[in-house]
Amino acid sequence: MRSEYKLIFERSHEGRRAYDLPACDVPSRTDAIPEAMRASSDLKLPELGEVDLVRHYTNLSRRNFGVDNGFYPLGSCTMKYNPKINEELAPAFDDVHPLLAPEMSQGCLALMADMEHMLCEICGMDAFTLQPAAGAHGELTGLMHIRAYHEHRGDTERTTIIVPDAAHGTNPASASMAGFKVKEIKSAPDGGVDLDALRAAVGPDTAGLMLTNPSTLGLFERNIKEIAKIVHEAGGLLYYDGANLNAIMGIVRPGDMGFDVMHINLHKTFSTPHGGGGPGSGPVGVKSHLIPFMPVPRIEEQDGMLVLNYDKPESIGKIKSFYGNFGVIVKAYCYIRSLGGAGLKEASENAVLNANYVMNKLRGIYEIPHDRTCMHECVVTPGELMNYGVNTSDIAKALIDRGYHPPTIYFPLIVHEAMMIEPTESESRETLDEFVEAMKSIAEQVKTDAAAIHAAPVTTPVGRPDEVTAARKPIVKYEEPAEV
Amino acid sequence: MVPNDRKYTRDHEWVMVEGNIAKMGITEHAAEALGDIVYVELPVVGDETVIGESYCVVESVKASSAVYSAVNGTVTEVNEELDAAPEKLNEDAFGNFIAAVEFTEINEDELMDAEAYEKFCEEE
Amino acid sequence: MKSYVPNTEKERREMLAEIGMSSMDDLFRDIPEDLKLKRPLDLPEPLSEMELRDLIRGFVYMNEEGGPLFRGAGAYHHYIPSLIPQLAMRSEFYTAYTPYQAEMSQGMLQSLFEYQTVICRLTGLDAANASVYDGATAAAEALLMLRDNKRKKKVLYSAALNPDVITVMHTYAHCAELELVEIPLTDKGVTDISAITANMDGAAGYIGANPNYYGCLEPMADIAEAVHAANGLLVAYVNPISLGALKRPADYGADIAIGDGQTLGLPMAFGGPYVGFMAATQKLMRNLPGRIAGETRDPEGNRVFVLTLQAREQHIRRDKAASNICSNQMLCAIMASMYCCTMGPAGMREVAEQNIAKAHCLADKLTAIEGVKLRWPETPFFNEFVIDVPDAAEIDRALANYSITGGLVLPDGGMLWCATEMNSADEFDLVCDIINDTIHPTGGEE
Known part of the structure; x- marks a missing residue:
């Protein structure tokens, strides 16, 4: 049945309200702000009673389709079930301010430290940062590590990232944003990386190769060892796009395949809801040679207490406020703890x-x-x-x-x-x-x-x-x- | 019909030379291949153009395509009508230029006349 | 063991048989044997729901929180009307993904369109995107907007932006090879306009906050004049909850307005997820990164919402895209929009006014203590302010003993205090008593 649905602005009736606040228990201070800095009118926002507001959004939700409504086989997005218990537990940390002294936020820090360790084990990497907010953000962060690695070695000619033509659009876009030139290589007829094309593409300008494995065709890259060898021998690093990690947990690990740096989409592989397009979370894992470049702060133990260490002179810096999409990280943590390794x-x-x-x-x-x-x-x-x-x-x-x-x-x-x-x-x-x-x-x-x-x-x-x-x-x- | 009054590139652009000014656009063939054009990212007057390098991007709903320059030079005029009405390129690709360039170099050897271009399109 | 896989062992075997395989291992025969993990993952044993609940409760207990909070500095404690988290739990919203199929995603698309409209109303600007990760990444994306629009690689920014915002901008700018110039503050706690003018040569624009990190209200109209005089673009980084009372970015001529929407109905949640908003003038609309919802019609003429202007984005432009953003903070954006629509014009004004009243009341009470001084007494502020005290760390510890989270201790020894509608006059008195006793331990209360 076709039907338009009114916008919330079209439901507004002057004077209606859905909010209430306690009476202000201190004197009003309208005098405190000079007239020139004050808005001359109220915001043009809709005015509705609470029930109408609730019905508006409830009915809007009925014009939407999620995993809870039915089968959602959206490739590359891993639309798996989002466990209800995780949704219930994550808000337990809602009232924790991010700038508390570490002694007051040991629970949050411990959960994050634990999460980093578990992701290292699942992926075969040496360290993880939970700061990136989404997959593309993780890609950018990972590529910044590659850039920093070459820069710190004085290897300034390594300006090119190689990307297969089958890659997600975020791969070339992230590489470009990280300041690299992008060299696209054609896929072989079997959908994998064309080894000859790769050999021809690598050189002294190669900073790295971005690869999804299984590939975007859903096929495992059988030549992965040879690919890693070609890239490493050329002096480049290997980036793993973790969009398809859901195929290989507990079976094969990116770190063991030869990847130096990778991201995970917690909202794909680790069951956190996609939220209609976010928030996600895109933790980045690295091998030991890239650890010095990881974003600050790093969670570290000092004198039996977890602290946030900002003193990392070779770090790429920060790529997001605070420490990442913590609320999402909690849900993914719950998922891993519910399933364990076998699960x-x-x-x-x-x-x-x-x-x-x-x-x-x-x-x-x-x-x-x-x-x-x-x-x-x-x-x-x-x-x-x-x-x-x-x-x-x-x-x-x-x-x-x-x-x-x-x-x-x-x-x-x-x-x-x-x-x-x-x-x-x-x-x-x-x-x-x-x-x-x-x-x-x-x-x-x-x-x-x-x-x-x-x-x-x-x-x-x-x-x-x-x-x-x-x-x-x-x-x-x-x-x-x-x-x- | 491909007009005779101008030259063509292998990337389906046209270039019309008048004195030291080259007017450039895309061919009907290019416009058709793109489908409904929804936006033309025009160059800015004063931009330098380089033979074979992109000076403009044309967008459809699901694609974006670079438009390559046939000359080295400086943009002196852009067709601002395309800003509000990008569909003009679908309606009349040959009648709507994208930019006019005061050029210092044009690679005549690489360009085709109408007849050669038509043949090129058939073969492609 | 918890499993979210519905198929039984028997069914799995039957399915395997149907595709001609005898075991799960057969599925993975393309993977070189020597790469495979030959042992179980070394992870903690799986937990039932009941056990998981206890585990998480344990982490919550490890935190020490719950007392009065007077800290902002980028994350703020505001009241969240209960309908917001409840409506956000409509699983048609939260278990969906990006609305690629418009016909079955009208709820999300219309909500986004409404969010964009709300952001335009808050900022006074013409167009908003469907969100970015947070305020800091909004600032980083704004740098790229300035670069692309003005084709210049130098941008000025105020030293009174949130330090996280500054750090994130530098991280991105390093890769984009942009030159960032920090504009210092005057002795009034606001950005030095003469330094903006002096540095604008070759600059694409300027990014500054209002209220700034130290709570001070900046002379935005004068800043706009200085930036525009040099043909630059003004990016205003604003706290959206202040806009119920304060001038909106468009009022003082901002070309782009950005900020963090956490204050609009999102919990502090140890730093995220929040939502970065970005709005711009019509002229700059196409420079906005990421997704944008737009209105159109279906064949029968019904109003329909779609993702539009997609050819700007990474999935089409690939390495030529201005930004790589794909997933954003959609659900958070919708929560922020719900907040603004719940509060309405009157609520947004009232909450902003309460913040102003509470912060000024607290400032008055604090500065009545001998030895406590407002750092910039002549400069107007919104809900945060800096005081100088004899020993900030000592005061911080004393308050912590009462489970009170006081103002943030700044590296220069000052304290950045915040009061919102969540703080009460009684709390102010308690805090002042503790501070007074700390500074004047012999009981020298006035």
């Missing part, structure tokens, strides 16, 4: 099992451009269904009508019309079976009634948006209609 491995195994199960069932209906055992996600395309005049976007919209959040579409860029399906370990067999049936029914409908596929979605509150007009004539805020 994490079980999660990865089942994530990979589910992806292969789905891929196997879609074979023959959709095209699988790189058909071999996948890791935690698989990439398929419409293949011959394109002959009926539909594309990946149409199939995604048809999935919406069948009650699913579509997979990631049009990524990785190296696969034409890609659909990247990441079921995660959270899904039961029957959910996967039903999803496959939905994909089959779409494929059938494409052949019999392509027009219906083009009309999808029909079950949503709104139809396909006109994105061209949105971009050409951007309206990015509400304006009250002019008074007549």
Whole structure:
């Protein structure tokens, strides 16, 4: 059923209020601020009663779809279940000010120190910082370590980061932001890194290589040892994009594969909710040779007490206020402590099992451009269904009508019309079976009634948006209609 | 139809020379390949342009494309109409220049005439 | 052991059989054997929900908190109406990801559009993005906006920005090879405008805070004039909760307004997650980093919200993108928007006025103690101020003995105090008694 929904500004009635504050128990001091510094009018904000406010947001939430609503196989995003207990426990620290003396915040510091150690064990790294706020932020932080490493060695010619063409867009963007030039190398036909292209690309200007493993095609990079050797022998460092870590916990560790620095997305692998696009958390792990460059402060033990040490002269500095998205870190900590080592491995195994199960069932209906055992996600395309005049976007919209959040579409860029399906370990067999049936029914409908596929979605509150007009004539805020 | 009054690059840009001024834009073929153009990131008067290097970015909803210069020189004029109406490039790519450049060098050998460009497009 | 995997062992075996495998190990045959971890991960034993609850409670007990708090310096204790955390727990919001599929994400997209509108109303500016990580990274992103818009690699900033903001800006600027010039303060605790003018040559703009780190209100209109006179852009770093009472960035000519939205309904939470907001004039809209929600129509003419201007972003421009930001702080942004809409115009004014009243009352009481002086008595302030005392560390310890978190001890020996609507007059008297006794141990109360 199509329906517009009023903006909160359109629900405003002058004089209504939803807030209350205790009466001020000290004298008013309107005199304290000079007139020239005072606002001349009240803020133009909506005025609603509390119940209307609550209904507004509650109804807005009903126009949204999350993991709790249904299957959400958004590739590369690891939309696994977000445990409720973690949501309940994290607010226990809400009232802790970040600038307390260390003796008053030992609990927070101990939790963070513990978390750093556990992430080191899971990833095979020597130290972790929890400061970065998201995956891309972690990438930037990690690349800053690479930059600092070369700078401190006086190796100032190392200005280029090599990135495979299958990489997440954040990889080249982060490299560029860290002040590097970006050299993109083509993937081999099997979707992996083309070793010859890599050998040709490395040189005295190579600062490092950024790699996702499993790759964005959901395939394990079998040549990883050779890749590491080529990059290291050229004098570069190896960066691990942890977006796909959910495939390998307890099975193989980035540190053991030869990576020098990496980030993790706690909001992917470690079950913290994506929040509709944030907050996330992007801890960065390093091998020992990069420890001096880690962001300050470092949590350290001094005389039996945990303290925040800012005295790290070679540090890249700070990349965020305070110590990171602490509230998110608590949830991920709870997740790891709930599962333990065996539980994490079980999660990865089942994530990979589910992806292969789905891929196997879609074979023959959709095209699988790189058909071999996948890791935690698989990439398929419409293949011959394109002959009926539909594309990946149409199939995604048809999935919406069948009650699913579509997979990631049009990524990785190296696969034409890609659909990247990441079921995660959270899904039961029957959910996967039903999803496959939905994909089959779409494929059938494409052949019999392509027009219906083009009309999808029909079950949503709104139809396909006109994105061209949105971009050409951007309206990015509400304006009250002019008074007549 | 590809007009005869100008030259073309292999990146689907056109350049029209009048005296020491080169007007540059993108071809119909380029505009079609991009789809609905939603924004043109214009250069600024006074910018230096370099042969083969980007002087402008054209955006569609899902893509952004660099536009490369056919000349070395200094931008003297930009088509500010494209700021408010980027769709003009879809409607008439040959009738809407992006920038005019007072040039010091033009690499004639690398440029194609209309006939050669049409053939190039067919082969591509 | 806790497991969030629904499939039973039997089902897993059947699924494996269906894909022609006999064990989980078969799934990982692409991984070179010698790289595999041949032992279990060395992590603590798994915990049940009950045990986990106890564990976390243990960490909470290890903290010593709960007493009156008079510390701000970048994280503030404000009242959070209960509807905000409860609505933020609508799992359709918090278990969703970035609204890539607009038709099934209208709730998030409309909430974002409303958030952007709220930020525009607070700052008086034309456009806002859908948030960045925090105030400090907003400042770092603003540096890049200045660079790209003015095509200059020098930026001035006030020495009275929050030290974390300054450090983060330097971290980013080092990579972007930007020259940052720190503008010192006058003896009134505000940025020296003559030094701005003297350094503007070749600079893209200036970033300064209001209220500044020391609580002082800056002469923003004069600063704007100095920056604009040199053809630069003014970035105002503001505490949004002050904007119910104070002039808004657009009022004094700021081109960009940024800050941390923690004060708008987000808990202190030991430093995060907060939300960085960024707003700009129409001319600078496309220089804003990250996601932006926009309004458009569907084929039937219904109003629809989408992510727009995406071709600026990393997933399309890759290494040519101005920023790498992907995930931001969406849920926090929506909470900040809920806060402003709950408070409304009257509430935002009242909470700002209460902060002003409480902070001034506390300042008056503190400075009535012999030996305690306001560092900049002539300069107006919002809810923070600096006092000089004989021995700040001693006072800090004395207050801690009463479970009171006093003003932050500054490296120069001053104390940066903060009072908000959460502090009461009784607390002020208690604090003043303790400080008086500390400075005048013989009982020299006046």
